[in-house]
Amino acid sequence: MNLLSTLVVAAITAVVTAVTVGLVATPRLDARKKRIGEAHAARDTFGTHLMTVLATCILLEQTPVDNPDWTPTLRDRLKGERERWLRQLDDATRWMVDNVFVYAGSWPLQRHKDFAVAYAANARAVVLSERDEAVKRELLIALTAPTQRQFFAFWWTRARHYTADQRLFGETVSRLGAETPQS
Template sequence: MPADPGVVETVTIALVTALVTTVGTQWLVVPRLEARKRRILDVHQARDQFLAEMRRILGAGGRLQNFEAPAPDDPACSPIMRERIEAGRARWVKQLENATEWLVDNVELYAPSWPTELLRDLISTYVAQAWAVMLSERQDTRKAELLVALTTPVWEVFGSRGWERRPPDIARAQRKLAALIAEMAAEADRRNAPAPAAA
């Protein structure tokens, strides 16, 4: 029994519609979704790297503070041991340099991805100050101490789970950061002040 012409038309229209929809979706929608997916993934990878670099600063900075360079006349430290300790300290300083370098060189990848101006300002202030500490002429142990102190309040905000990032926590981190920045500025002023004239 031959098919009804109306049924053939309906089936044909349905097939053509499905074909056009499939091809249109593959050509127009899927590439845009893939590009969006890649951009979102890039942002999350940059955020993860930001957290990893802060952990590196906390770790290397802590090690540098805990393992002081032995005194040159320390009889308990052999020349080989002294050389090994100094090599370890040099490696940790390099890790601090690399971490702060990554933070400042990639700030535009991760800082704008947080939703509030408060969070973005906290990151910008932290990164600028961490970089300034590494560029300074302070002793390595003091640099490590300052970097750990700068990183700790920021880690408390960004290293926590998203639902734990409450405005009071952010405000507390900003106050800690501001107090430390003021302390560093006062320290720099004291260091750069001219020596009193001899009587």
């Protein structure tokens, strides 16, 4: 009888534990797993958009605006490509601003959160500004290169360039503030 009561108590304990874990802990863990997955996916998308901004700026820089030897058809095609690249910059910076609290909030250090928010806001401001296209490219590269390195480069690269990246980013943000027209 002692063995039977021990087995019954063990079985009841196992069932109660399994049901409790299934009803209480598992849903919380699944929700947490989903939130963490979404934050990491947003981080990856942020990295993709940073590379889009850099690559697009370089494409715009490397592609001449006009050449007298071009046919009208080629001129129109390249103009269309440049407009498409400018739309990519607009889309990338819009996504970064719209989703900044998803990916920025996923980093544990406040300085990373602040850096991500500052980047998104300033990059979007550059894209929306009425500056000359060449100045926009220069500013976007100056903002994006250190940001990309600090968030997505190997840790030893981040550490080696941390001070220089912070300085370059700060100088570029100061330049943006100095160039802002006063009303």
